[in-house]
Amino acid sequence: MAGENIQWRHSLEEAQNEARQQNKLLLVDLFNPG
Amino acid sequence: MGAVTYPDQQVEQLIQEHFIPVQFNVAEQPEAMEQFNTPWTPTLIVMDPDGKQHRRSQGYLDPQRFIAEMSLGRLVAPIDRQEFDRAQAIAGEVSAATQGDPTREPEALYWASVAHYKSSGDANNLLAGWNRLLDEFPESEWAKKVSFIRQG
Numbered sequence: 001m002a003g004e005n006i007q008w009r010h011s012l013e014e015a016q017n018e019a020r021q022q023n024k025l026l027l028v029d030l031f032n033p034g
Numbered sequence: 035m036g037a038v039t040y041p042d043q044q045v046e047q048l049i050q051e052h053f054i055p056v057q058f059n060v061a062e063q064p065e066a067m068e069q070f071n072t073p074w075t076p077t078l079i080v081m082d083p084d085g086k087q088h089r090r091s092q093g094y095l096d097p098q099r100f101i102a103e104m105s106l107g108r109l110v111a112p113i114d115r116q117e118f119d120r121a122q123a124i125a126g127e128v129s130a131a132t133q134g135d136p137t138r139e140p141e142a143l144y145w146a147s148v149a150h151y152k153s154s155g156d157a158n159n160l161l162a163g164w165n166r167l168l169d170e171f172p173e174s175e176w177a178k179k180v181s182f183i184r185q186g
Contacts, residue, residue: 005046008057017055020083025111025147027053027104028079030070032060 035076035094048131052108053080080107083129088114102138105131109145113152121149140171144179 007015012028019026039045049055058066060075070079072092078100080089089107109128112121125146132142147163164180171177 006037006049006055008055010057013057016083016085018137021056022052022054024052024054025088025107026079026081026083026134027049027107028077028081029035029055029057030060030066030072030075030077030079031057032075033036034061 035100039095039097039100042100045097045100048104063100065140078103080104080111082111082115099135099138101133102135102142106138106142106145109142109149113145116152117150118149121145122153125149135175136174140167140174140176143167144172144176179182 008029011017012026015026018024049182058070060066067073067075070077070080072090074092074096076092078089078091079087080096081087088111089103091103095103105128108124109121112118112124125142129139129142129146132138143163144167147160150155152159152161160182164183167174168177168184
């Protein structure tokens with residue numbers, strides 16, 4: 001899909017750990033390709 | 035979002051610098067709708083690593099509005115945590131990012147004024163920002179929230 005330069009994660013838990021380590025916020029995007 | 039907003043260079047840069055982005059395709063993971071308590075897509079949520087949500091948007095956002103919305107998320111997250119110095123430190127940057135957005139620019143000014151007041155302890159900083167809000171965005175919902183300062 002377009003926007004492929006953004007490194008989307010697909011596991012909330014892993015993203016939360018990463019955000020914690022990097023002191024960042026999470027951006028959660030729920031989408032429906034249809 | 036995927037066709038227009040996410041390919042935008044400034045959008046990409048904002049996400050890269052300030053967020054860990056996580057995406058759920060609800061056609062494949064319908065349980066995510068219940069998990070995040072939303073009936074509709076796209077839904078965007080700014081949250082802490084511990085799961086506290088600070089900002090939620092439903093519906094498409096073009097690049098300008100996306101940047102303004104996410105920037106507001108960056109501002110209100112530390113305010114929610116009562117980290118007012120931290121919020122104050124990014125308030126100017128967030129205000130610039132919301133410029134020209136008729137909904138989010140006044141909201142950013144409202145919260146930036148709160149952060150300035152709470153970080154300085156000087157109520158004049160709150161009144162100065164809120165008076166600017168009344169002068170520059172008199173029809174906005176956020177101006178209505180502070181209109182009491184000029185009454186009575």
